[in-house]
Amino acid sequence: MIRIKDLNKTYYNGAPLHVLKGIDLNIGKGELVSIMGASGSGKSTLLNIIGILDNYDNGDYYLNDVLIKNLSESRSAEYRNKMIGFIFQSFNLINFKNAMENVALPLYYQGVSRKKRNIAAVEYLDKLGLKDWANHMPSEMSGGQKQRVAIARALIAKPQIILADEPTGALDSKTTQEVMDILKTVNDEGMTMVIVTHENEIANQTHKLIRLKDGIIESIEKPQLF
Amino acid sequence: MIDLDSWQEIWQTISRNKMRSFMTAFGVFWGIFMLVFMVGCGIGLNNGMNKSFSSFAPNSLYLFSGRTSMPYKGFQKGRSWDIRNSDLILLKNQFKEVDLISGVIFGGSSDNNVVRGDKYGTFDVMGYGADYNKIDIQMIVHGRFINNLDILEKRKVCVIGEKIVNDLYTPEENPVGSLLKINGIYYTVIGSTIPATKIQVGGDPSSRISVPITTLQQSLNMGDVLHSIALTAFDDVPISNIEENVKRSVKNAHQIDPEDPQAVNSFNVSNIFNAFKGLSIGISMLIWIVGLGTLFAGVVGISNIMLVTVKERTQEIGIKRALGAKPFKIISHIMYESLLLTAIAGMTGIIAGVGLLGILNYGIESSNNEDVFFQNAQISFTVAVAALIILIVCGLFAGMLPSYRALKIKPIDALRSE
Numbered sequence: 001m002i003r004i005k006d007l008n009k010t011y012y013n014g015a016p017l018h019v020l021k022g023i024d025l026n027i028g029k030g031e032l033v034s035i036m037g038a039s040g041s042g043k044s045t046l047l048n049i050i051g052i053l054d055n056y057d058n059g060d061y062y063l064n065d066v067l068i069k070n071l072s073e074s075r076s077a078e079y080r081n082k083m084i085g086f087i088f089q090s091f092n093l094i095n096f097k098n099a100m101e102n103v104a105l106p107l108y109y110q111g112v113s114r115k116k117r118n119i120a121a122v123e124y125l126d127k128l129g130l131k132d133w134a135n136h137m138p139s140e141m142s143g144g145q146k147q148r149v150a151i152a153r154a155l156i157a158k159p160q161i162i163l164a165d166e167p168t169g170a171l172d173s174k175t176t177q178e179v180m181d182i183l184k185t186v187n188d189e190g191m192t193m194v195i196v197t198h199e200n201e202i203a204n205q206t207h208k209l210i211r212l213k214d215g216i217i218e219s220i221e222k223p224q225l226f
Numbered sequence: 227m228i229d230l231d232s233w234q235e236i237w238q239t240i241s242r243n244k245m246r247s248f249m250t251a252f253g254v255f256w257g258i259f260m261l262v263f264m265v266g267c268g269i270g271l272n273n274g275m276n277k278s279f280s281s282f283a284p285n286s287l288y289l290f291s292g293r294t295s296m297p298y299k300g301f302q303k304g305r306s307w308d309i310r311n312s313d314l315i316l317l318k319n320q321f322k323e324v325d326l327i328s329g330v331i332f333g334g335s336s337d338n339n340v341v342r343g344d345k346y347g348t349f350d351v352m353g354y355g356a357d358y359n360k361i362d363i364q365m366i367v368h369g370r371f372i373n374n375l376d377i378l379e380k381r382k383v384c385v386i387g388e389k390i391v392n393d394l395y396t397p398e399e400n401p402v403g404s405l406l407k408i409n410g411i412y413y414t415v416i417g418s419t420i421p422a423t424k425i426q427v428g429g430d431p432s433s434r435i436s437v438p439i440t441t442l443q444q445s446l447n448m449g450d451v452l453h454s455i456a457l458t459a460f461d462d463v464p465i466s467n468i469e470e471n472v473k474r475s476v477k478n479a480h481q482i483d484p485e486d487p488q489a490v491n492s493f494n495v496s497n498i499f500n501a502f503k504g505l506s507i508g509i510s511m512l513i514w515i516v517g518l519g520t521l522f523a524g525v526v527g528i529s530n531i532m533l534v535t536v537k538e539r540t541q542e543i544g545i546k547r548a549l550g551a552k553p554f555k556i557i558s559h560i561m562y563e564s565l566l567l568t569a570i571a572g573m574t575g576i577i578a579g580v581g582l583l584g585i586l587n588y589g590i591e592s593s594n595n596e597d598v599f600f601q602n603a604q605i606s607f608t609v610a611v612a613a614l615i616i617l618i619v620c621g622l623f624a625g626m627l628p629s630y631r632a633l634k635i636k637p638i639d640a641l642r643s644e
Contacts, residue, residue, distance in 0.1 A: 053548060053638045074552040081550020092545045092641055096242035109550040114231055153549070 001161060001192045002027040002050065007059035009045055019045045020056070021215040027161075027194065027208075032187045034195045034203040034223075037212035044165065046212065047196050051084055051163045052076045064160050081109050085154030089166035091146040093138040099125060099149045100134040106157040117156075124152040128182065144175035151182060161192040168202060180205055236563050246538075250531050250564070251571035254620060257524025258572045258613055261517035262579025262605050268513040270586070270603025272506045277601050283326070283361045284499040285465045286458040289476065290491040298483035307480050307489070311450040314355070320475055323463040328355030329439045330454040333409070333446065340435065341407040342394040349390055349433045351408060353442030359385075359419075361456050364431055367391075369402040369417030376416075376438040383441075384408065385417040388432040408435060411445055465496045521616060528624040532564065536628040540635055547637040560629040561622065568621030576613060580605065 002025065009020040019042045027033050037043040048054035049061065052068055061068045063083060071079065086092075093102045100121045107117035125134050128148040138146055147167060154162050164183065168176040180202060187193050195206060203209045204223040211218040240247045294305045311329065318327050333351030340349050359371040369385070376383055386401060395401050401415045413435075421431045443449065457472070459465045473490045476482075482489045536543075543556060583603045590600055605613075 048638045051548075053641070054636070074554065077547060077550050077552045080548060086548050086641075088641055092541065092548075094542050094545055096239070101238075105546070106549045108231070108235065109546075109552070109555070114234065157550075 001029045001031070001064060002194075003060070003062040004050075005060045007046075007049065007056055007061060009042075009049065009054075009056045019215050020049075022059070023215075023217060025210070025217065027192065029192055030187070030190050031208060032184070032193045032195070032206045033208045033210060034197055034206040035210045035212060036196075036198060036200075036203050037218075040214075041212040042215045043196050043212050047163055047165055047194065050161075050194060051086060052080050077109075081106055081157060083160045085157065085159040085162040087147070087150050087154050087162065087164040087167045089169035091138070091143075091150050091170070093146055093149060093153075095138050098135050098137050099130060099141070102138070102149055103152045103156055106153065110157065120156060121152070124156050125149070128152050142175075143171050144178060147171065147175075147179050148182065151179075151186070155186065155191075159191075161194065162186070164193065164195045166197055167195060168197070168199065176202070232559070232562075236559055236566060239559070239563060240567060246531070246535055247567060250528055250535070250624075251567050251574075253524040253527035253531070254568045254571040254617065254624075255524075255575040255578075257521035257620075258575030258617060259579045259582075260520040261613060262576055262609075263582055264513045264517045265609055266579065266583040266603045266605045267586075267600075268506075268510045269605065270583070270600045271509055273601040273603070275502050275506050278502075282363065282495060282499075283458045284496050285461065285463075286326075286361050286456060286495045287465045287469055287472070288330070288493040288495075289455040289457075289472070290453070290493070292488050292491050294482055294486055295488040296483040296486045298486070299481050301481060307482065308451040309455055309476070310452060313452070313455060313476055313479060316475065316479055317455070317457060317472060321468055321472065323459045323468050324472075325458045325460045326357040326360050327455065327457040328358040328361060329452040330354060330358070330456055331439055331442045331446070331448070332453050333435075333437070333442050336409070339409050340390065340394070342404070345394045347390065347393045349387075349435050350429050351435050351437065351442070352429075353439035354436050355439050358436070358456060361458055362431070363422055364419035365422045367418045367420055368400055369415070371417055371419075372436060372438050377440050380440045380444055381438060382411060382413045383416045383438065384413040385419060385436040386415055387430075387434045388418070388420045389430075390433065390435060391418050406435075408437075409445070413437060466494060469494060521620075525620045525623060528564070528568070528620065529627050532624055532628040533631065536631045536635075539628075539632070541641070543632045543635055544637045544641045547635075548641060553633055556632055557629040560632055561625040564625030564628070565618070565621040568617055568624060572614065572617035572620075576610060 004023055004025040007020055007023040007025075008018070011017040011019055023046060035043045035046065045054065049056050050063075052063075052071070055070065063079070066079075068076075068079065094105070097105070100118055103121035103124055104117040107120060112120075122131060122134050125131050128151060130145060130148055130152070133141060133145060133149075138149070141149070162183075167183065168179050171179060176199075183193060183195070184205065195202060197203055206223060209221050209223050211221070289309065291307055291309050294301070294303050294307070297303045309329075314327055314329055318324055331353030333353060335348050335350050338346045338348055339351070340347050354372060356372055356374045356377055359366075364387070371385055372383070375381070384406060386406070391401055394406070395404075401418050404415050405412050406415060407413075419431070439452070443451070459468055469492060473492060474484050476490050477484055477486065480489075546556060547553075583605070587603055
């Protein structure tokens with residue numbers, strides 16, 4: 001699903017900062033992978049590159065056998081829309097749209113009619129147990145509920161891969177496990193998933209744990225649970 | 227390109243961010259409102275002034291005789307002289323620029339000098355030539371004004387003003403054909419007038435009785451003496467151009483030193499008219515400057531608010547881009563958003579401005595105060611269209627900055643958790 005070869009990335013804000021120093025990584029279809037590392041290790045940068053939110057300097061990145069390199073902004077928007085679902089630590093819901101409209105947003109950019117996309121949105125909210133909250137605004141929901149809305153939004157466009165950046169970082173331990181259970185269920189249905197985290201309990205529940213340190217892969221291990 | 231679904235999306239963004247939208251729209255609203263209102267007031271002021279002069283031929287001149295201040299051809303200084311009928315003929319023949327000309331006699335008024343049956347009153351009696359009602363225009367309600375035959379035959383006829391009709395006649399009565407005893411002599415009323423203007427030369431025309439100048443000359447034993455001459459030039463010749471020559475010509479006919487500054491006095495209506503015109507142009511310019519300034523301040527305000535909101539909207543735009551919104555879509559949404567916002571705000575501003583002008587007009591009309599130099603305040607269609615164009619430009623301008631900024635935002639920057 002994901003093939004990364006000798007990926008390099010340098011930031012030029014003031015002094016050049018070589019963040020990724022030759023990453024080689026393969027993620028297969030249906031895998032549940034976690035990325036860990038101290039802050040500054042480059043894990044967020046790697047996730048952004050995988051998510052086509054950022055570009056890289058040299059190396060190759062194939063997503064679903066498509067070379068993702070030097071894409072125009074509108075082409076990368078299209079790929080993000082169709083192939084990638086995002087889940088963020090701070091949920092990143094649009095606060096003036098209700099749950100249903102938030103979930104339906106990716107379909108709007110695909111040109112799906114309002115009626116159809118709202119039906120689909122309610123369907124996904126129902127899967128995540130939030131059907132009754134469809135017309136609520138984000139400000140009226142708890143953190144766990146907001147993250148479930150975000151998961152529904154990530155799923156609605158039927159992407160190839162889901163990228164989660166600290167998905168449980170803002171949640172308490174009970175909710176963390178609930179959200180993690182949902183993510184595992186989604187993965188069980190065949191969805192490839194990459195989770196960036198700094199919590200061992202999360203990482204231990206994944207198939208593959210990638211440890212980054214100073215811009216290179218320190219180790220790829222199989223957590224104890226599996 | 228922009229379908230119903232997009233409009234709904236745009237409208238949602240506007241309507242669900244009420245405070246932000248309101249603040250943005252208010253700047254435009256206020257600018258347009260003030261522009262429309264002030265320009266309307268300026269036009270009202272102009273209309274008021276124009277109306278005041280509408281019944282007066284602006285290109286006109288009055289001549290009066292004074293005492294000479296220089297000795298000339300054996301005459302001592304301090305001599306008084308009279309304008310005479312012959313001067314009318316002289317000026318008419320000598321100056322082809324002269325259009326209308328009429329002698330004027332101030333018949334004066336004495337206590338209860340006008341009697342009709344058991345009603346009486348005190349009114350001014352004036353002697354005029356046939357052209358006079360084209361110089362100092364009174365609106366004829368009944369009958370006609372004095373004509374040349376009246377002058378020639380020295381007919382005892384008169385044209386009476388509004389106040390005389392009100393005082394000496396019953397409301398439904400037609401005064402034409404009735405007899406009035408004026409200073410002991412009976413005159414037949416041939417017409418009645420009402421004033422069309424607030425600016426008057428030579429007394430209040432509503433209490434004026436106009437009689438043929440020759441009749442008055444005879445009854446007052448004046449011979450061919452006139453008190454004044456009123457004349458107008460054709461429209462393409464400003465009266466000021468011939469003023470000095472006219473005076474010189476009169477001086478020449480009466481053995482007065484051509485350089486004598488006091489012997490012939492003139493009252494140039496066009497000078498006063500031009501002064502008013504200059505004043506109203508000045509006021510209009512001031513109003514436009516202030517109005518456009520207000521509008522400009524509004525636009526600056528919008529851009530400011532928009533820049534602030536782009537910061538506030540960084541996250542929203544970042545999310546949308548992460549979810550697959552293409553840059554063009556983001557830009558066009560923000561542009562349409564501000565365009566829609568300015569359009570609504572501007573239209574409201576125009577409507578509110580025109581509405582307030584309407585209320586103002588109604589208030590002035592119902593107050594019936596003739597002394598107010600203000601009439602029919604409104605904006606022309608051109609001004610409304612110009613305001614609309616300014617508005618659309620404002621909208622585009624206000625939208626351009628933030629959408630440009632929005633494009634610069636990288637989705638990762640927007641999404642990075644705080």
